[in-house]
Amino acid sequence: MRQTFTIGLILIATILQAQNWRLGFMGWLDDQHYLERRADEKDAKKIVLLKVNAKTGSTSPYEANSPRKEVQKKIPKEFQLSWRAPHTKDFKQVILTKDNNLYLFEKATGEVRQLTKHEDLEENPTFSPNNAYIAFTRKGNLYTLHLESGKETPLTTDGSDKVYNGWASWVYYEEILGRSSYYKAFWWSPDSKQIAYLRFDDSPVPVFPIYRSTGVHGELETMHYPKVGDPNPLVALGICNITTNKTVWVDTDKNIDQYIAWPFWTKDSKQLLFQKMPRDQNKIELLLANPQNGSTKRIYEESRPTWVDFFKDIYMLEDNSGFILRSYQNDWYNLYYYDLNGKLKTTITDVPWRINSIKKVDEAKQIVYFEGTGTINTDMHLFSVNLDGSNLKQLTKGKGEHIAMLSPQQSYFVDRYSSISKAPSRVLYDINGKEIRTIVQSQTPEFDPTLHHKMELFRVPSTDGKFDLPVVWTLPSNFDKKKKYPVVFRIYGGPDAGGIKDAWRGWNGNNLTDMGIIVVSVAHRGSGKFGKKGLDYMHRNLGKWEMEDYFAVVNWLKKQPFVDTNRMGITGSSYGGYLSALALTYGADYFTHGIANLSVMDWQLYDNVYTERYMDTYQQNEKGYQQGSVLSHVDKYKGKLLITHGLMDDNVHVQNSIQLIDKMQDAGKEFEMMFYPNERHGWGGPKGKHARKLKESFWKRAFFEE
Incomplete structure (x- = not known):
């Protein structure tokens, strides 16, 4: 009752x-x-x-007239307006898809006009900046289509099942361009007269089989997937003039094993800034390409003994005076202003804490607005600084997370603020940080230990004393220090994954705290909270320092009289699954129970771009690969582990879990496993519900029924 x-x-x-x-x-x-x-x-x-x-x-x-909703009301019923439907900024034109073909919806007339008639799917249709064209890919080739005339023009003709123009090879999509690209690998120039694109040839890349169990005979799916040490796709950067339909190939050495990506057009469309790095990923170069002849000029170079990352957020100034770079030059993300000859004009910031993103650049006033942690690495604040590096100001105040929403001309901002103990508020400020009014203030509910699950943020020193590790725990309701509680670490833990914020999540807990379990999250030294010096510990050592920092927190927890040291759990997915499995093997003296979901079990089995960035190749770092492999530590296993995986996972192949299971069986170890047929790297629906119930059942049995 x-x-x-x-x-x-x-x-x-x-x-x-x-x-x-x-x-x-x-x-x-x-x-x-x-x-x-x-x-x-x-x-x-x-x-x-x-x-x-x-x-x-x-x-x-105010009458809300959502352009998207207006379009949804007007389009014929046989069309669906997906959230990814390309559209002009004013929604006057929208690209719709039906039966693998593209259609143009004109808001003014309400008419829908068919643009393509082809059996193969058109991918990533994208408006030109002047809205006169769309570009898209189809079956490995790049096309433009003039919207007024309906004329479709192929810009490439050599596309195949191994050659893709403007469509990313899998490893580029996953590890370089990112999943948000949806495989798109082409970029319009600001003047709408040119398209830069990447051409991929997967011929050298080994094929990996993925089995679909549906039907009588099943089905074999194959993908080009380069694992550690494997050949990469051959990549070239082209610039096509859409008037002549001729591509100029940018001058890059095709005989060098390197990565080419992340182009940015100058605002006058006369030059293309792009990036390349060697396979070792310890150096990055910025080059300017001439679209007329493909010649290049190197304007920036950065290297580290460990690894570097692509610059994904270069800000190109509208006046064509240069660009702003967010770089780890001083071991923290800071902002630097370079001209187009590569000359450093200004070190805009030089702070010993993390700058997360550029929010806005007011070029008329020469002011840069950006988000960063400030001196407390679990906070988030809005800052402003002059382009010449003077007058750095923190505009938001108070410990916690501040997410600022700037007005269009930066006269005001609304601060969405909360902390782990304070419910969110939205407060209006002028651009100098003067408070104007509170728009809404959520009342922080009074904490009632009989009703609520208390969440707290604190810090635990690492074993070597070099880092104060942020830790968040959620305590069960009716928490009693005289009782003994099991613990579950919920982690992801990959390099630069962040994860711990001083932000409100409420007193309502989660399924584990509802069971009477203390839930713990930890930001280890390589989480990005400690800059590049913390991250660099992970070089050639994936698994080692994450575990060492988790061990430090376990040791701290064991000193608390209310923690049951015989019920120390851990769970995560993907990289978090890897660390969970490693915790039950390499860390078996610290962790007793775990659930490892869709996990890497041995880094030789994962893709080369991600793995070699941190680990180098197996030949260069055999000791590191052996130390970081879950398979190497099966003999230490003595707890209880549940392994789950989707059988059609095309990111972390189920091969990982199967090889661990093979080792565990041969070693006579007891464990649990659950495979999900036809599922990829994470899943929802009925199988997602099954997985949630399975995991809850595991913790109940492991902690309360045995």
């Missing part, structure tokens, strides 16, 4: 909190006005939408 009552109160509190989240700042309409949701003065259950004058606070009713 008490439990039902408690759940009811928590549910009511959750509903009220959700109602509160519906209120408040909804976005900027222009530099002087923002949109706000408020409860109607006459009927508190009714929500009204208001246009608010930032300076005076005066309001007027």
Whole structure:
């Protein structure tokens, strides 16, 4: 009866909190006005939408006309407007897809016009900056289509099942361009007259088989997947003039095993800035390419004894005076201003803490706005600094996470602020950091130990004393220091993964704390919280220092009288699954139970770009590979491990879990496993529900029934 009552109160509190989240700042309409949701003065259950004058606070009713919703209402029923549907900024034109073909929706007329008629799917349709064309890929070739005339033009013709123009090879998609690219590997010039694109040839790359068990005979799927030491795809950078349809190939040495990626056009479209690094990934070069003849000029170079990363957020200045680089030159991400000849104009910032991103550059006023942690590495703040490096200011105040939403011309910003013990608020400030008004203030619920799961942020020193590791734990409701509680580490733990923030998550806990388990998260030295000096510990040592830092936290926990040292669990997926399996083998003296999901078990079995970045090749670092392999430590295993994996995982192949299972069986070790047929690297639906129940059952049996 008490439990039902408690759940009811928590549910009511959750509903009220959700109602509160519906209120408040909804976005900027222009530099002087923002949109706000408020409860109607006459009927508190009714929500009204208001246009608010930032300076005076005066309001007027606002009719929300979402362009996307307008389009959705007008398009014929046989079309679906997906969230990825390409559109002009004003939504006057939208690209729709049906039966593998592209259609153009004109908002003004409500008409839908078919653009392509082909049996093969068109991928990543993208408007040119002037909205006159779209570009897309089809079956390994790159095309443009003139929207007014409907004329389709192939820019390449050699595409095949191994050659892709403007479409990324898998390892580039996964590790270099990123999943958000959706394999897109072409970039319009600002003047809409040229397209830069990458051409991939997967001929040298080994093929990996993936088995689909559906049907009587099953089906074999193959993919070009380069593992450690394997040949890479051959890559070339081309620039196509869409008037002549001729490609100029950028001058890069095709005989060198290197990576080429992340081009940025200069604002006048006369030059293309691109990046290359050798396979060792310990040096990066920025080069300017001439679209007329493909010649290049190197303007920047950076190297480290460990590894470097591609610059994915270079800011090209509108006046063509140069670019802003966010680089680890001084072991922390800082901002540097270079001209297009590679001359350093200004070290914009030189701070011993992490700068996360550039929010906005006001070129007229020569001011850069950026987000960074400040001196507390679990915080987040908005800063401003002059382009010449002077007048660095922190604009948000107070410990915790501040997410700033700048007005279009940077006259104001709204600060979405919270901390681990303070519910979120939204406060309006002028650009100098002067508070104007509180838009919404969520009331932090009074903590009730009989109802709530308390979350706390604290720090534990690493064993070598060099780092104070951020730790967050969530304590069960009715927490009693006189009792003994099991612990579960929830981790990901990959290089530069971050993970610990001083931000509100509420008192409502999770499925593990509901069972009476203390849940712990840790940011180890290689999490990015400690800059490049912390990250560099991971070089040639994946697994080692993550484990050492987790061991330090385990040792600290064991000193707490309410922690049951015989029930020390850990769980994670992908890299977190790797560390969970490693914790039950290499770390068997510290961890007793674990769930390893879709995990790398031996780094020789993962892709070469990611693995060699940190580990070098197996031939260069045999000791590191052996030390970091879960397979090497099976003899130490003595706890209870559940292994789960999707049988069609095309990222971390199920081969990883199968090889561990093989070793465990031969060593006579007891464990549990669950494979999910036809599932990839993570899954939802019925099998996702099955996996959640399976894991809950594992912890209940392991901690409370045995």
